[in-house]
Amino acid sequence: MKIRIIAPITSSEIVSKTIPVLRKYICGNTQISLVNILKGPASLESIYEETLAAPQVAQRVLEAERDGMDAIVIDCMNDPGLEAAREITRIPVIGAAQSAMTLAAILCNKFSIIATAKRDRFPFELLIKRYGLIEKYTSTRSVEIPVLELHDNPEKLLSSLFVESVHAIQEDGASGIIFGCTRMRDMKQDLKDALQQHGLNPLIIDPSSAALKWAEMTAGLNLTQSLKTYPYGKSFLLPDHQNLNTEFTPSWNGLLNEAVKICVMVPVIQGYRGNNWLEETQKGYAAYARPTTQITVEAIQTGPATIENQYQKAMCIPELLLIAKKAEREGADALIIDCMSDPGFDAVREAVSIPVIGQTQACSFLASALSHRFSILGTRKDYAHKFTNQVAEYGISSRLASVRTVGLTVEEVETNPERLLKALLDAGELAVVQDGAHSLIPGCTGMIGLADALQEGLSERGIHVPVLEPPAVAVKLAELLTDLHLTHSKITWPLPPEKEISGYPISES
Structure with missing residues (x-):
């Protein structure tokens, strides 16, 4: 199986750090390759920047189809160009936000998103409504750290993630936490450990790994997006999308x-x-x-x-x-x-x-x-x-x-x-x-x-x-x-109280 990851940003430094983290989550017979876009924003932090990235994502999708990919991942919590991309290819296109939110909806009663900035709340809520998951959503909180500065001070990032997660759980009723940026992927275990030390055990989802595994699952099931929802539209491609890049894209096998x-x-x-x-x-x-x-x-x-x-x-x-x-x-x-x-x-x-x-x-x-x-x-x-x-x-x-x-x-x-x-x-x-x-x-x-x-x-x-x-x-x-x-979240489904249950051997098992 071959999966192409598209980072909808121009920053090659961010892209180069993604592969080593994600290889450990995929099977050895799965190959992943990663590309960024050639023009557009260095990071996505607004709807404005998302619209600039979407046409470049579409071009990368067409190149992935030409290169024989079995699935495509858009590695960004804004899911830029996801619906447009699904209309121009018949291979599955997976958005990081949709897959992370869907997994959270399967595994917990209510989820919160910990974003980079307060302004992210409105775009995320638009996506949640689009995906039909509004009943499972409770809040968006933010660490107030720009995307390009997330790795400058890991201690500050972890502290902010911890504080906002506690607020989300105790004040908003969240039983699951979704990282609001794929660059937060390295913090999952540290945040989990910090929360457990304080008696909190929520579901924590990293959208990068969630999207990659969702793509692997979807392709493995021989499924793709519905033609009824996303009518195939290659006949109306613009001239810019009819001349594709031909540069070599390296690939890596999974380690799992x-x-x-x-x-x-x-x-x-x-x-x-x-x-x-x-x-x-x-x-x-x-x-x-x-x-x-x-x-x-x-x-x-x-x-x-x-x-x-x-x-x-x-x-x-x-x-x-x-x-x-x-x-x-x-x-x-x-x-x-x-x-x-x-x-x-x-x-x-x-x-x-x-x-x-x-x-x-x-x-x-x-x-x-x-x-x-x-x-x-x-x-x-x-x-x-x-x-x-x-x-x-x-x-x-x-x-x-x-x-x-x-x-x-x-x-x-x-x-x-x-x-x-x-x-x-x-x-x-x-x-x-x-x-x-x-x-x-x-x-x-x-x-x-x-x-x-x-x-x-x-x-x-x-x-x-x-x-x-x-x-x-x-x-x-x-x-x-x-x-x-x-x-599944043990906040949503806590272990039952320890007590005798007469007539059933359940309490003894």
Whole structure:
């Protein structure tokens, strides 16, 4: 995989210090290269400067596509030229701000941005509204240090980051902190240590590494921005963008080579399924993982055979908690809940400190990052409202176009793939044509492996939208979070009080 990082500034000194920091976050078979713009501002600290950088970013995007890149990262928290760039290429273009904000929305209830200056608040709030994440945002605070002076006095920067983070947590209700400038990337561990010494443990996100891993994940899933949201527009390129630079751009391989252990928690019993169903489930998830990633599968022993109502959802959760705590104790790096109802999502996040992936939550935020609106293709009509409620709980309901259903039970979904695919194609077409969806999410993990066929079938009908594969998204997000040493905020999901719980072995596990 090849990823081009575009620094939308003219300062080559800043650019040269970026590669060594970022190489440690990417896999050994991923190559990264980095370019800056040839004319424009030395740093971006205003909307005015952002508009000057955007045309140069577009040119660098076209050059990256010509050079065979698989993904592009715009390494700036202003995301200059992001939407314009997405209209002139079919490879994924990732903005540092959008990826950092989306990760924060997945991992905490409310996030704050620590910017360089007070004037950054308005531009950041414009971006947050554009990305549909305003429900997850609480404040922007600032260190009042110009971008080009951030590294002149590291002690002063750390002190200012610490003070503003404490204010954001204690006064604004933040449970996650996002650095408001990619040049702050070196301060993450120092800030985390300083806050922990004072009893504070918020999520801290560096937008540079977040964007790079988001690009690696998106390209690894063979996804790109939606043509519905970003119509392909190379035919109207200006003359300046038809003559591209031809200078050599060096590249570096990633340094990451750590094994990741993921436990997939299955919230249903065997029921009507064959004796090898867990082995098949493991193979299904492993197909989306890196070769060094270890996938294990654990299912509940008592409970429902399917989850198609709130009662069945409630009945599986106590044993899921046991599985989660056992997996963490045995060294798992991340947990995936194998159900689009995300049963026990909040309870499990309270119970453990390793990342917990809910597939509807993960797919909803990824779909929102790739397109303006998405639809979910569920099973039965009488349970469709569950997705509306879930997406609302996750704070992203403004991006949900609709919930369409295939009119099948979970058992029918798992045992009749031909009928299922036809129903998915019909529901997907209605979601796009009638409801205005720009991307689609299959709404049952029993639909595993059908995303590519669904996307191909829709293309034959003249409908071109991204179709997400929930288990694949879950695996790639689990790898991403483990690589970045990120987990959900324990301010949002604190460990439960230590007390006896009668009748359950949970307190003893």
